[in-house]
Amino acid sequence: MRGIDYLASFKPMSCHSGTSYTAVRVSAGHINIEVQEEVAQHGMTIVTGANPSVGLVGWLTGGGHGPLSTSYGMGADNLLEATIVTPNGEVVLANPCQNQELFFAIRGGGGGTFGIITEVVIRTFPTPKTTAHIFQVRLKDSGRGTDFYKFLGFLHADMQRLKEGGMQGYYLVVGPPIVPTLSFSWTFLLYNAPSGAVELLMEPIEAYLQERKQVFEWQSVISHTDTYLEMHKANFTNEQVANGGSAYGSRLLSAESLANPHLTAIVFSKIGPTDDAFEPNVKDLSSG
Structure with a gap:
């Protein structure tokens, strides 16, 4: 058809x-x-x-x-x-x-x-003019999972501000054996955004990481296209199938549910991944 x-x-x-x-x-x-x-x-x-x-x-x-x-x-x-x-x-x-x-x-x-x-x-x-922002953060050393999940709690409490600033897209949280240490990455997009919008939105997040540069390393890449299709072809490709042991899920979460960075950090630490390649997801969700 x-x-x-x-x-x-x-x-x-x-x-x-x-x-x-x-x-x-x-x-x-x-x-x-x-x-x-x-x-x-x-x-x-x-x-x-x-x-x-x-x-x-x-x-x-x-x-x-x-x-x-x-x-x-x-x-x-x-x-x-x-x-x-x-x-x-x-x-x-x-x-x-x-x-x-x-x-x-x-x-x-x-x-x-x-x-x-x-x-x-x-x-x-x-079609809007499109800005793509690829942001990647990872622990420098394994065994610092608490620091990693504190960062995720901080970041998710900040998501509403990013959304109001025009950012939207997808992110992944991964760990060993897929990557050497606990890692986070997003591809976020802004449409018809003014010049410098990403840099301004990222200032508090990069300041957080800069204060903890002994724990994290990160990369931030910004690109601009005149159409959505150009951006899509440059940043989104078909996911490979049956080449590993990962399973990813999608969630729709309210800003209110993510407002407490401490609680969010606890939740993420319980649902995984961990920095142990032999136990990538925490099994006991009953406590905490």
Whole structure:
């Protein structure tokens, strides 16, 4: 099922009033990067996941978050209309104005749970100028896990400030045997940000690390592109599969839940990883 059509003005079927959107009609056989490349020809972008080869329809029916989500919402938020084959073989159109319950269900209810989606219409947005910030921190020596998790507690208490300053994206916390010592890295993005925005936002964090330079080493790299697609191709590639023993999870956490750096440090120290390659995750979560 192939086909991508950019729509300069779209209103869902049977919706006689309300807003018209710029959008793209996508058949179910397309992956994220194919749609991004097509809409980029019109100066637009869409919310997708980070991995270029993820199928767009399966991704958004699971909710779907990505590097643009803080600005433009989840994948499910940007679904305007879908063509669905129901279990009894009927082909139906679902949107906010017809088959509303089915439309609600497929926006996060899981791909294929309520029918087979053959085509979707997704909202598009003008592509922003994009700043990418790659930030990496690691312990200089193993055995300093307490210092590492104190840093994570401090950093997460600061996430709301970073978010309000325009930063959004992904981060990873890893340890041995994947890397020699406990390490943290993010790829955070800012859209249409003024010059020097990253440097200003990073001042308190770099000051924290500078005061502890005997414990940590870090790297900060900033780059700028004129379009979101250029940034995406430069910074996000497909994750390798079945080449190690790591499992990563995604979480949506409120600023309030991260406000106490001491408690956050304790939580992270309990859920791992550790600096022991033979026991990468703490087993006993009952105490503390």
